[in-house]
Amino acid sequence: MSSPAADLVIRNASELCTMRPVEGRGEAVLGSISGGSLACRSGQVTWVGPDAELARNVALGATTRVVDAAGCTVTPGLVDCHTHVVFAGDRADEFSLRCEGATYLEIARRGGGIGSTVRATREVGEDRLVELALPRLARLLEFGITTAEAKSGYALNLPDELKMLRAVARLPTLQPIELVPTLLCAHAVPPEHAQTREAYVDLCVKEIVPEVARLGLARFCEAFVEQSAFTVEEGRRILGRGKELGLVPRLHADQMSAMGASELAAELGAATADHLECITDAGIAALAKAKVSAVLVPTSTLFLKQATYAPGRRLWDAGLNVALATNLNPGSAMTENANLSLALACLFNGLTPAEALWAFTRGGARALGLDARLGSIEPGRQADLVVHACPSHRHLAYHFAVSHVRTVIKRGAVVLDRPAAPCAAA
Amino acid sequence: MSSPAADLVIRNASELCTMRPVEGRGEAVLGSISGGSLACRSGQVTWVGPDAELARNVALGATTRVVDAAGCTVTPGLVDCHTHVVFAGDRADEFSLRCEGATYLEIARRGGGIGSTVRATREVGEDRLVELALPRLARLLEFGITTAEAKSGYALNLPDELKMLRAVARLPTLQPIELVPTLLCAHAVPPEHAQTREAYVDLCVKEIVPEVARLGLARFCEAFVEQSAFTVEEGRRILGRGKELGLVPRLHADQMSAMGASELAAELGAATADHLECITDAGIAALAKAKVSAVLVPTSTLFLKQATYAPGRRLWDAGLNVALATNLNPGSAMTENANLSLALACLFNGLTPAEALWAFTRGGARALGLDARLGSIEPGRQADLVVHACPSHRHLAYHFAVSHVRTVIKRGAVVLDRPAAPCAAA
Numbered sequence: 001m002s003s004p005a006a007d008l009v010i011r012n013a014s015e016l017c018t019m020r021p022v023e024g025r026g027e028a029v030l031g032s033i034s035g036g037s038l039a040c041r042s043g044q045v046t047w048v049g050p051d052a053e054l055a056r057n058v059a060l061g062a063t064t065r066v067v068d069a070a071g072c073t074v075t076p077g078l079v080d081c082h083t084h085v086v087f088a089g090d091r092a093d094e095f096s097l098r099c100e101g102a103t104y105l106e107i108a109r110r111g112g113g114i115g116s117t118v119r120a121t122r123e124v125g126e127d128r129l130v131e132l133a134l135p136r137l138a139r140l141l142e143f144g145i146t147t148a149e150a151k152s153g154y155a156l157n158l159p160d161e162l163k164m165l166r167a168v169a170r171l172p173t174l175q176p177i178e179l180v181p182t183l184l185c186a187h188a189v190p191p192e193h194a195q196t197r198e199a200y201v202d203l204c205v206k207e208i209v210p211e212v213a214r215l216g217l218a219r220f221c222e223a224f225v226e227q228s229a230f231t232v233e234e235g236r237r238i239l240g241r242g243k244e245l246g247l248v249p250r251l252h253a254d255q256m257s258a259m260g261a262s263e264l265a266a267e268l269g270a271a272t273a274d275h276l277e278c279i280t281d282a283g284i285a286a287l288a289k290a291k292v293s294a295v296l297v298p299t300s301t302l303f304l305k306q307a308t309y310a311p312g313r314r315l316w317d318a319g320l321n322v323a324l325a326t327n328l329n330p331g332s333a334m335t336e337n338a339n340l341s342l343a344l345a346c347l348f349n350g351l352t353p354a355e356a357l358w359a360f361t362r363g364g365a366r367a368l369g370l371d372a373r374l375g376s377i378e379p380g381r382q383a384d385l386v387v388h389a390c391p392s393h394r395h396l397a398y399h400f401a402v403s404h405v406r407t408v409i410k411r412g413a414v415v416l417d418r419p420a421a422p423c424a425a426a
Numbered sequence: 427m428s429s430p431a432a433d434l435v436i437r438n439a440s441e442l443c444t445m446r447p448v449e450g451r452g453e454a455v456l457g458s459i460s461g462g463s464l465a466c467r468s469g470q471v472t473w474v475g476p477d478a479e480l481a482r483n484v485a486l487g488a489t490t491r492v493v494d495a496a497g498c499t500v501t502p503g504l505v506d507c508h509t510h511v512v513f514a515g516d517r518a519d520e521f522s523l524r525c526e527g528a529t530y531l532e533i534a535r536r537g538g539g540i541g542s543t544v545r546a547t548r549e550v551g552e553d554r555l556v557e558l559a560l561p562r563l564a565r566l567l568e569f570g571i572t573t574a575e576a577k578s579g580y581a582l583n584l585p586d587e588l589k590m591l592r593a594v595a596r597l598p599t600l601q602p603i604e605l606v607p608t609l610l611c612a613h614a615v616p617p618e619h620a621q622t623r624e625a626y627v628d629l630c631v632k633e634i635v636p637e638v639a640r641l642g643l644a645r646f647c648e649a650f651v652e653q654s655a656f657t658v659e660e661g662r663r664i665l666g667r668g669k670e671l672g673l674v675p676r677l678h679a680d681q682m683s684a685m686g687a688s689e690l691a692a693e694l695g696a697a698t699a700d701h702l703e704c705i706t707d708a709g710i711a712a713l714a715k716a717k718v719s720a721v722l723v724p725t726s727t728l729f730l731k732q733a734t735y736a737p738g739r740r741l742w743d744a745g746l747n748v749a750l751a752t753n754l755n756p757g758s759a760m761t762e763n764a765n766l767s768l769a770l771a772c773l774f775n776g777l778t779p780a781e782a783l784w785a786f787t788r789g790g791a792r793a794l795g796l797d798a799r800l801g802s803i804e805p806g807r808q809a810d811l812v813v814h815a816c817p818s819h820r821h822l823a824y825h826f827a828v829s830h831v832r833t834v835i836k837r838g839a840v841v842l843d844r845p846a847a848p849c850a851a852a
Contacts, residue, residue: 095772337827346521347525347728352526394518399516399518400761
């Protein structure tokens with residue numbers, strides 16, 4: 001063969017999930033190859049197919065790294081399209097108070113809630129934010145996440161929102177996970193504007209959003225439209241301004257109540273509507289018509305003990321792109337455990353294990369507008385790959401809340417290797 | 427000082443949870459020492475106290491290993507008093523079917539349910555059972571578990587129940603976790619006795635229980651009293667026979683329905699009643715009066731999507747010894763994630779983070795009758811210890827479903843060390 005030798009080859013996976021199909025239900029979405037192999041060169045996948053066809057399609061050289069995936073499942077790197085990975089402080093004490101029966105109001109009076117994260121995040125410098133995010137990203141990587149979205153929104157003033165986004169921009173130089181930044185100045189009304197919320201919306205529209213857009217520090221602009229946060233009209237103003245300036249809208253929508261946030265997402269042509277625990281049929285129809293991606297974040301639904309999970313099954317069956325994410329954040333989902341999200345999506349959002357995996361790979365990549373490059377295993381796509389030490393994708397949700405990850409590959413390079421990781425099953 | 431040098435010293439933990447108190451609510455149960463240190467020699471704890479008092483109480487020698495626990499939480503090794511860690515096969519396909527909407531009956535018709543684990547477990551030899559259990563135990567250790575109970579009950583005939591218990595007996599020679607064996611021949615009526623259940627109860631009473639007792643292969647004898655398993659009368663016969671022969675009774679009780687299983691546990695003076703999702707007030711009163719330990723297993727409550735979790739708060743407040751366990755098993759809780767159990771116990775069983783940790787250490791040790799040796803950090807107790815890379819016990823439940831474990835010590839020896847483990851918080 002005249003083609004140059006592969007940099008890296010993964011051979012003979014028990015199941016290789018390409019995620020090539022973008023339609024279907026159940027396991028049809030996986031594009032599975034039994035005994036699957038693949039080759040990478042220069043950070044891209046160059047070939048995928050049955051191991052029996054590897055030799056006549058791929059040139060192996062002296063420097064080709066060969067990963068034996070016998071008994072393992074190979075998937076694209078997970079794309080976590082909803083995280084708040086950058087912040088300071090923690091809310092462990094608040095959680096204890098809550099367990100002891102303190103009400104939301106009592107916790108707020110004792111300095112808890114999002115306000116405590118805002119105080120802590122404003123107080124520290126950019127370097128410290130970077131330092132605090134690194135172990136969280138290391139844990140996300142241990143669960144196979146190779147790309148993550150990262151939001152601002154715990155600073156809520158111009159200098160500190162910029163500080164958060166600069167931290168997001170630096171982190172990919174320090175560890176393997178690729179990050180996609182979102183400006184979330186519309187996360188909450190900051191305490192200094194409790195009596196002057198219009199002034200804060202003005203600040204967002206006239207200063208924060210334009211400056212972030214000018215500096216190119218975010219791809220998305222997001223608003224939390226909820227009774228405790230922003231109204232539909234306020235969300236429309238902030239996201240509309242962002243859109244004018246090239247920031248793609250996203251919405252925290254219908255989490256605690258249905259107040260028209262999904263409809264606003266549709267109206268604005270938002271990339272995503274996230275949470276959706278309380279979405280109505282009209283909301284689903286609006287999202288479907290406008291081709292807004294639906295982002296499920298079931299770990300926070302669990303942690304907040306909400307009565308109802310987002311209707312993942314109905315969202316999927318309505319033809320939406322469904323994505324699944326950790327929602328890693330200090331208030332409602334302090335966990336990097338992507339595997340738990342997969343299980344909860346199956347148990348409570350109504351997805352199958354195959355659909356949940358699709359939602360955390362290709363679905364997440366589509367939600368971020370990156371599915372031409374990420375989220376599937378195909379020639380020409382970026383070689384972001386995970387070897388899981390279990391024989392099928394079904395084990396990822398079934399053998400729940402533990403990492404099955406043996407090897408993580410980012411842009412064709414092995415960035416995590418745990419050959420001694422216990423294998424889930426024979 | 428004339429005392430011999432310590433083998434190992436842990437210094438200056440942000441929080442050292444001794445678990446010395448055995449009464450109380452909330453954080454009173456922890457016996458916390460801020461800036462706590464301890465010393466071990468010959469596998470036992472020899473001293474515990476504030477770091478400032480270490481020098482004048484403990485002799486350090488050239489061979490003393492010193493573990494710096496600054497910023498960390500030190501707890502007793504976790505005691506997982508309810509596991510089914512030994513079995514063959516898996517039920518990942520069954521989980522997928524369930525997610526696709528298959529009913530319990532359809533799954534049973536397609537060979538799923540406990541019957542599939544029984545078939546797989548009967549088919550393999552003792553060596554294979556040992557081999558399959560080792561990675562599960564490795565994962566339990568990664569969550570800080572240093573002692574685990576292990577049940578038979580997936581064989582349901584004499585030779586294969588013995589095979590399971592021999593596997594349990596061998597495993598402690600191959601890895602660090604100490605195991606406590608339970609005979610659970612009364613787990614289900616095996617398929618060959620579907621029409622002759624009395625004959626199976628006879629087999630238990632006349633052959634399996636006596637032979638296991640004679641060989642000394644189990645400490646406990648347990649029965650699953652439930653509509654799908656055994657009646658109260660059948661449970662009484664099997665456990666009564668075990669008790670005569672020195673096997674301490676335990677019961678899977680009130681999981682799906684309240685049919686008198688807790689009352690039977692009280693009548694028999696059982697060590698534990700486990701599950702308890704459906705326990706009544708009368709059942710709680712009976713357990714309290716008879717001093718039966720209540721074992722919570724919330725990961726299976728979650729995985730089975732049960733409407734109600736066991737009333738941990740009421741059990742605690744009734745004065746029972748409450749224990750918390752993983753219930754690791756292939757059907758309803760295929761997870762080694764002890765940290766998830768801690769969080770679920772807080773969210774859904776009504777315990778505080780402190781009480782949940784107590785339940786997974788001292789509570790578990792008391793349930794197994796081992797609290798004179800395990801489950802607390804006191805001079806004279808076995809040096810089973812965990813250093814968690816987080817600043818307080820509250821983070822274990824708050825920063826949920828991830829392992830915070832940095833170092834695990836069993837009988838005074840470091841058996842797991844992950845100095846690079848990401849720290850939960852600064």
